[in-house]
Amino acid sequence: MDARALWQRYQNWLYFHEGLGLYLDVSRIRFDDAFVDSLRPKFDKAFADMAQLEKGAIANPDENRMVGHYWLRNPDLAPTPELTQEIVQTLEQIEAFAEKVQTGAIHPPRASRFTDIISIGIGGSALGPQFVAEALAPDFPPLKIHFIDNNDPAGIDRVLNHLRNSLASTLVLVISKSGGTPEPRNGMIEVKKAYAGHNLEFAQYAVAITSVDSNLDKLAKDEGWLARFPMYDWVGGRTSEMSAVGLVPAALQGIDVRAMLDGAKEMDDATRVSDVKNNPAALLALSWYFAGNGKGEKDMVVLPYKDSLFLFSRYLQQLVMESLGKEKDLDGNVVHQGIAVYGNKGSTDQHAYVQQLREGVANFFATFIEVLEDRQGPSTEIDPGVTSGDYLSGFLQGTRQALYENHRDSITVTIPQVNPRTVGALIALYERAVGLYASLVNVNAYHQPGVEAGKKAAASILDLQTRVVAVLQKEKAPISLDELAEKAGASEQIEAIYKILRHIHANQRGVVLQGDLQKPGSLTVSAS
């Protein structure tokens, strides 16, 4: 296609949302009209499915749950007045709590204000809050947020060390929808011990965000934590940014959560339109379907050209991959669906892996996120008449063009600036696109059965560790791994036992391995 024809195609397919000032350009995805027509029946079904979902249908059949993240930003849509009221009240409580914390009406026992937040959570209970903090927190927020989103002891230490002089003014958010995920539970126990070590009573610093009556909720209630905010079973972790999960940390950091919700609502309205060409989420789903042949054959590389959006790809990774990455479709056929997502930010990534994108294996399509406003205030000129922002803008256009010339397709989303409304809109846009695409490929976007296998295996390893260590402690002399495994009744699991022992040995916690480390089968082990 020559330049004029491309320009025409650009204009034909350009989507613009006036209220949000958001553009979506899918012209560099090479579908034709016949392809769009061929998907029409699937889209009709997807729009109908989505309408049912918004009305409160059991859209997550495996877990027998409604899927209601759209109600969070438009509570009147909720299927019952009780739910509407609950959403509205929770939002009011969140805002009231944040205001009291910021003004010092709620303050820690030994300081006049809270200054910092430790947010403990993982997956959907971390990625949204992290993305939004990075995108929207002011440079000098009323409370500065720090995340514990893993079970890495050194990572936990790092956060606690940074805060060792301000723990007495640090609020702790423990975020877990289920209230039973091991990582946040363990993080909470470690942080609690650190508070005890500073003679601080944890409950006076702690806030729980979790489902009503979960283990975490009960603990927070029993111990009299500072506050508790509810999570709902009809909101999935990966779509929970507009629930208390995302709103509490955002409001505490001084982010305008109402504006974020408004932006999402406006986008929801726009993506409810049942006409592909005039629905930005449908245009995304159409492009993903075309690019990956409806089978996820191409990865989605997400490149925001704005530092504050660099966690967007990480956020989308869970939203897209946990939603679409499914073994079976809704009819039980084995389909192995999904779309792999990765990315970081431009132009930084141009100096890393864009070489491969341009010339190497063509197994991806790119999504550029462009922000029109360079910075607040004027820019200095780097060269005569040229600013850093002009360079960044040029880098984006250049990469888009260079990729297209080499048959690498791309989508471009353009927003006027990074603010609560546009961030809310971006989140809503992708939530809807994922939902529509899931319908196109007939998978349940709202469950995650595959995650359980790893969790169960991990639990059985920890159980094995307890058994093996108990057996070892009764031994008087060093014993071979084979013997130990047999005595623990776990001969089949010798490799796992070896790895457990090597780990305990490395941490000098009462186990000594001796012998040739190159030949694990020849090692003997003793309790020290």
Ligand SMILES: O=P(O)(O)OC[C@H]1O[C@H](O)[C@H](O)[C@@H](O)[C@@H]1O
């Ligand atoms: O919020 P939680 O219940 O602790 O869950 C945190 C995360 O854990 C799981 O592994 C799920 O796969 C995620 O979807 C979820 O976001």
